[in-house]
Amino acid sequence: MKTKKSLLTFAILFIALISGCAKDDFVEIDGLCPEVLSTTPVNVATNVPLDQLITATFNEEMNPETINQSSFTLNGTSQIAGVITYSGKTATFKPSALLSPNTTYTATIKRTVKDLTGNALQTEKIWTFSTGLTVTPMVASTDPANNENNVFLNKVVSVTFNMPMKASTITGTTYTLKQGNTAIAGIVTYSGTTAVFTPTLALAANTVYTATVSAAVTNLDNTRLPSDYVWKFTTGAIVAPTVTSTDPINNATGVALNKTITANFSMVMDPLTINATNFTLKQGTTAITGVVTYSGTTASFKPTNVLVEGKTYTATITTAAKNAAGVPLANNYVWNFTTLSALVVPAPSGLFFGVFGGNAGITNQGLNTRVNGAIGTTAASSLVTGFTDTMASPFEVYTITPLNNGLVNGGIFTDAPAPGNATKAAKALEGLNAARDLYNSISPANKPGGSDQGSGELGALTLAPGVYKSASGTYQITNGDLTLDAQGNENATWYFQSASSLTVGSPAASRSVKLINGAKANNVYWYVGSSAVINYAGGGVMVGNVIANNGVTFSAPANSTTLPGAETVLNGRAISLVSSVTMVNTIINVPVN
Structure with missing residues (x-):
């Protein structure tokens, strides 16, 4: 029995150690992924001596047999002959002859280089330098490579330069793809140091194509390529799987901090190839840890920790991801998104909280809820459910689940048990007293004379500043949107008094309150004697201090799986003096005084 347990433990450790590095024909047993730490000369160095030795230092000892003239190359106007040696952690390329003056060179270490246990170099290392005063722009690599065969029919053709180039010079005229003399239609894009040609239609099978980057392409200093760069490749007969959609989409903004990143494929993939090595997330150069899963045709990356607000993240699915037949993606699929930025909200006079749940708590359903402000209740912390306090360090959670986790960017204040405490409870009570005082000050008793425009129905009306009171005791915004016109007065204020209820929207359709001509959300007040239901159908934009x-109540439980962009929004505050506040995929933007 002990022997079996020992073997099982070893197997688990073995799997854990090999999970992180690039795959190859070796069996990986080392969790350290090899990479190049430094080079001599450094990238884009100038005035390099003609007798310069070219070196690359790795982060660990490498297998000397894999460091040779095919894996460590130097190119100027042509490939440079030389002698390659390896010692310690450093590979050295000694050119057989002096380098040429005023010439730009490109050194490359390929992914065929491996460490002592067979882990491959994570990415190809390419750097350039010049023996003159400037580094000439050059093509560093292409995908497909020159003379590559069996290229996928849906291949995107890319070319990477040795430095940033002027994007305006990289067009469908200067970057072309041809089959014989026939130009192939496509779209040219450029980002970073890489230009991409995406054919409009699939390429023909078993056909030779020629890609050309014109010498008219320049770097940021308007220095042209030395000459046209031309390479060829031949297609096979296979269409590779593709990523058809992602969530978030490319360049999305305002992404929730607890977002799970997903990608949908064009066909069923091999689940064993959808893993944390092949599906990655980074913030800059920092890798984000997470759990990768696959179901149907969808891969999901769930970050271990909540993402950081206001940051841009890059998700990548590499060509190591394969379909059920073993066919990989034709190209790495890369997309970016930016997380939401929390608003820094000062405590407004009379109302400290953006959401307050009396002595009954606050409940959230869904993953897209966020409160850009503070929330509180005089109740125990156990009555606040489905929230994460992103203002706390570390973040504090209040009964979250995989389906219910809203983000609060201004703090959560409740009584004990932890994370609530007596100090937070005192702040909650202070906020309740301030809200009650304000509630009384805007009541019909203290602000009499309100008119009843619309006989309780405010939908489709445009109202000037003033005091409005429902004669029936209820207010509705159901027949259309309500517009509040400040008429150019930035201090314009509206008071709406309802002895009983407030209903915005219907179960079938949401409604909004619109502000025009200088109207401000912070200057709109809703006095509600009983309860308020805001856009039960989901969606819509409500305005003011309710x-x-x-x-x-915001939205309905049926909207708990609403996609980002369809949330119910309140630009204001939701204060309940006694009962609870219920939110379903709701965004609260607390206005600043």
Whole structure:
């Protein structure tokens, strides 16, 4: 039995150690992934001596047999002959003759280089330098490579330069693809140091294509390529799997900090190739840890920790991801997104909290809820459910689940047990008293004379600043959107008084409140004697400080799986003096005074 347990433990450790590095024909047993730490000369160095030795230093000892003239190359106007040696952690290329003056060279260490246990270099290392005063722009690599065979029919053709280039010079005229003399239609894009040609239609099978980058392409200093760069490749007969959609989409903004990143494929993939090595997430150069899963045709990356606000992340699915037949993606699939930025909200006079749940708590359903402000209740912390306090360090969670986790960017204040405490409870009570005082100050008793425009129905009306009171005791915004016109007065204020309820939207359709001509959300007040229900259908934009005696409800449980962009929004505050506040995929933007 002990022997079996020992073997099982070894197997688990073995799997854990090999999970992180690039795959090759070796069996990986080392968790350290090899990479080049430094080079001599450094990238884009100038005035390099003609007798310069070219070196690359790795982060660990490498297998000397894999460091040779095919894996460590130097190119100027042609490939340079030389002697390659390896010692310690450093590979050295000694040119057989002096380098030429005023010439740009490109050194390359390929991914065929491996460490002592067979882990391959994570990415090809390419750097350039010049023996003159300037580094000439050059093509560092292409994909497909020159004379590559069996290229996929849906291949995107890319070329990487040795430095940033002027994007305006990289066009469908200067970067072309031809089959014989026939130009191939496609779209040319450029980012970083890489230009991409995406054919409009699939390439023909078993056909030779010629790609050309014109010498008219220049770097940022308007220095042209030395000459046209031309390479050829031959297609096979296979269409590779593709990524058809992602969530978030490319260049999305305002992404939730607890977002799970997903990608959908054009066909069923091999689950064993969808893993944390082949599906990665980075913030800059920092890798984000997470759990990768695959189901149907969808891969998911769930970050271990909540993402950082206001940061741009890059997700990548590499060509190591393969379909069920073993065919890989034709190209790495890369997309970016930016997380939401929390608003820094000062405590407004009379109302400290953006959301307050009386003595009954606050409940959230869904993953897209966020409160850009503070929330509180005089109740125990156990009555606040489905929230993460991103202002706390480390983050504090309040009964979250995989399906219910809203983000609060201004703090959560409740009574014990932890993370609530007596100090937070005192702040909650202070906020409740301030809200109650404000509630009384905007009541009909203290602000009499309100008119009843629309007989309780505010939909489709445009109202000037003033005091409005429902004669029936209820207010609705169901027949259309309500527009508030400040008429150019930045201090314009609206007071709406309802002895009973406030209903915005219907179960079938959401409604919004619109501000025009200088109207401000912070200057709109809703006095609600009973409860408020805001856009039960989901969606819509409500405006103002809603202070209800017996609860506020946003959206319906059926909307708990609403996609980003379809949330119910309140630009204001939702305060319940006694009962709870219920939110389903709701965004609260607390206005600044």
